[in-house]
Structure formats: structure tokens, C-alpha cells
Amino acid sequence: MTEGGDAVRPGPGPWRPATVREVWRATPSTVGLRLEVPGRVPHRPGQHYVVRLTAEDGYTASRSYSVASAPDDALLELLVERLPDGEVSSYLAEAVEVGDELEVRGPIGGWFVWDGPGRAVGIGGGTGVVPLVAMLRWARGHPELVPPGRLQLLAAARTAESLPYGAELAAYGARLVLSREASAAGRPAGRVQAEDLVRLVAPDTTYYVCGSAAFAERVSGLLVGLGVEASAVRVERFGPSG
């Protein structure tokens, strides 16, 4: 990994009010939120936001969620996975309605970001596809900046139904890898293998791997096994984020 030469980037600024404009169930275990956040700083694809909830007595809880929307989207789109006993996610998934106000802070993270110009491969597992969707939307919206093929994607999940943004990813040309069923494109059921990745490996490429710690460990290990330099792999591991 290289670093040290970058100028320090501006911070995420203060907590800002966010009005919920759209809520939808993206998959059986996830909810999408589109938020209007006046005065927010434009994010870079791959960055995340923190959402904060406050109880009547002032108790607060906050968790981080990746942004799915492109930087030039008028609204900020987050995808929330509902975790068992999730303190924040269960409220966001079950109680939030259009018109509600939340508090958000962001964008955060200066490492797991891509907005061109280099060649990139994104590999996401489950809700780990969310930051890749922001990259995809940026690439799709700016063909003058991002030639076809510069961003290639692989999305993994147990089933097609459980993969957020599955249709959008497939339409973009992402390879879908489903562990419990064959994909529509005919890939047999099974976890990500080296042969899924080998076709994505190329010189001068940065690899963005996002998912659970176990998924990230497995995929990054496979990439290194295929000869990819560890320094070319950027990883975002999901911790418990209830």
C-alpha cells in the first residue's frame, strides 16, 4: 500500500439532519433509504456515512453504512442490513417512514474509494456490494470519464433473492456468484473460486474487496494466490454494525 504523500482531505463535517424521502425493502434482510441531506459534502464512490439515532432521554446510538448512490445523485442512498438484535438496524428497517428525520455524518473514509481514472475490479459479498454500486453508478453516468470495461464487478451472495442490487449489477455485466443456486448466467452454485477471479485479474488494476471478514479474507487470499500484489488490494471488512 502506498500512502503518505496525500494531502489530508477535508473531514466529514458536523452531524446533519436527513429527511427520509424513500424507503423500500431491497431484499428480505435489507432496507434501502434515500435521504435528503441539505448542505452535505459530495462523497466519493466507496465512502460511508454514520447514522445516529437519539432516544427521548438523549441516549444515542450510531452505526456506519456504505453509500450506494453516485456523488451527483440529488439524494443520499444507504442500504441497511437488518441484523438480529441490531440496535440501529432494526429501527431503521422496521420503524422508519418517509418524512422521518434522522441525523447523519459523512462522508467518511479516504481509502476504499474509486472514481476513475485507473482500472478497477470490485468484488462484493452480500451487502458488501453497496460501495461497488456507487462506483458502478458513477461509471455508468460518466462514460466520458470511465470507458467501458474500466470497472469490472463480481457480486456474491447465497441466492439471487438475497443479493442487493442484483438486477442492476447483472445489467452492468457483473459476474454473479451464488453459493446456493446456479446464477441466471449459468454459473453453478458454489462459493467464489479462483476461476471466478482469474478472468478479472490484469496489470495496473486496483482490487476493491468488500464483505464480511470471512468473505474478505477468502477473496483477498485467492487474489494474492493468483499473483496479485497485496498492495493492489483494498479491503473493507464489515464488523458487527447492529
Added chain:
Amino acid sequence: MAQRGFLGRRRPPRDDLPPGQYDTGEDFPVLTAEVTPVIDPERWSMSVDGLVANPTTWSWAELHALPESTYAGPIHCVTTWSKFGTTFAGVSLDLLLDAAGPLPSATHVLATSTTGYTTNLPLDHLRGGQAWVAWTYDGKPLPRDHGGPARLLVPHLYFWKSAKWVTRLTLLDHDQPGFWEVNGYLNLGDPWREQRYTGD
């Protein structure tokens, strides 16, 4: 701004939980931003260099020959989880710094990992029983994904300062931002002052 109907799932209040943090309980998340390296302890070493009188390198065996020291207490991640009741063992940085002999001009330290990860700390936050090179967690060898075979441990600061796979401390006469410090996090990272992101 309160959210209608939000109660939270709070645990009993505790005065050792810094502001904005929650108790992660049994979980010990792994949030590293890079590929987990495979490191043979026999080929690993720990160096203290830069503004010191005696730049020194210890092998795995040499480090283990030093008196072992234990930390028992909480750790705090900038992503808002804290974990209580952790136990790490290794060697106190006081021993390594004393052996190397910081020059009077040394004020800061840049820690470097085998992966190239770096993080910066004020020297006075690494002395006086505040910091370790740790190689066991909960009585067992430190797992690779938590920084094994050895990591820096500076538990009074946010945990990104506790560089996994640490191999080198370089003493400097200035503060030199490391990996996360140029990617949006603050130079010190004191959980009790919520020094999380650039601008806090």
C-alpha cells in the same frame, strides 16, 4: 433531535465507556483495510530507529527473552465499538524505547507494519506503561487477522493506532501522518475526546 419510538438496546450504563461508543460484548470485529499477511515469526523482527542513540532490532526470540508484560482492560475502535475485559501480553514499549535511547529531539513516532501500514503517535503516549508490542490475546497466540504474530497495543487511543503486524517504530522530531491519518482520521485519536475524523 430524537427519533420517535427509538429506545435503544442499552446495556447497563458504565463510566468506563467513552462518549459515542457502545459495548460490543463478545464480538471482536476485524476491520483491517488490507490483505492479512502471512508472517513467519522466525523471519519477523521488531526495530526501533530514527532519533535514537542505539537503533536496535530484536528477533522474535530476543523479544520473548525480555520480561513479559500484560494489559488487561478495554479497547476502543473509532467505528464506535468498545470491547471490555481484553487481555493482551507482550513486552512493554518502555523496555524497547529505553534500550534504543530516544534523543532529546524525538517527539513523535511513526509505527510501520510489514504490510506498509503506518500510524503516527506522540512519543509521550508510548511511555510510562501505556503501550506494548503484544503477541498473545486472551492467553493464546495473537490470531493473524488481529495482527499476529505481533501488533502494537496502545489501548488508551482508538485502536487504529495499535498497528497490526508492527515491525518498526521510527522516532521523529515532528508529527508525520500515517495511513488513516491521511485518509480522514485524526492524528491523536483520544476516545475520551472523541477525536475521530479530520475536523473533529
